[in-house]
Amino acid sequence: MNYGIVIFPSKKLQDLANSYRKRYDPHYALIPPHLTLRNVFSTDDDGHIKEIADKLRNIAKKYDPFNLKAYKISSFQPVNNVIYFKVDSNPELEGLHNDMHGPEFLGLEPEYAFVPHITVAQKLSNDEHSDVYGSLRMMGIDHEEIVDRFHLLYQLENGSWTVYETFRLGKD
């Protein structure tokens, strides 16, 4: 089974992201707009999910709700033609991300450096990418909100994601 760990931002920010994703992100129908804390990982044993949830419950307790600030529109080009809302890093985001990649969790090192972001466009051709990036960058973004939870998800056979459990920051 495939799992992932994400933050769903407020409805307001999700609606804004979806206004772009609808046209530019083929994952639009598979998952709501999100900030990925831990990229897809899989375990053979489906019973393993309860153990992962227990670990996440302990990680969630360590951090208080924090301010999420999306401050510009950026791109991973030339690595990937992915356009995203860039989110200001902070100790809570770094801490959550590190704990979810540490030896006590599943011990897998992150594939990339952690760049907190909310994807709004991906799998674009180079030409599409320059067009879309050009116009989105001009729009810009300036948004702040409080994040007080994250979610553990699993993937269905059709590629879509279902939430297994929510973890509230700073709570038991």
Place this chain on the structure above:
Amino acid sequence: MNYGIVIFPSKKLQDLANSYRKRYDPHYALIPPHLTLRNVFSTDDDGHIKEIADKLRNIAKKYDPFNLKAYKISSFQPVNNVIYFKVDSNPELEGLHNDMHGPEFLGLEPEYAFVPHITVAQKLSNDEHSDVYGSLRMMGIDHEEIVDRFHLLYQLENGSWTVYETFRLGKD
């Protein structure tokens, strides 16, 4: 904001439901397969969601995990051309449903009698309905699993649903 309260069954049952929904349910991309405990309701005040979550946390504590048994394929025709996995009712499902419609919750009486089900086809024409119902009914279903949680969702502007919070049965 629009809210709903649902149970997401296991991946196995969701994958099976999706194999039908893909062709026969226009809500396929908006929400994973689910059993609705409380139909869509709205509140003007977005801050209200925390209060609703508090109430649901108390309701969840009252019930232990229970056995969900989907035992036949049925239809709401002639009321609606909706085909579904019929789920055996039990005290926990009845109790959860009643608590979520009681005076202490939001006090709105349910629109229909509670028929626990997982929709696999809807918005079919009469002809489509008889075709699809005929073939699905022959396949039948016989599935049991343990349910230990339910979810509070809210709806985005595009009609899709995001999970706000998970509530584990019998837990604080």
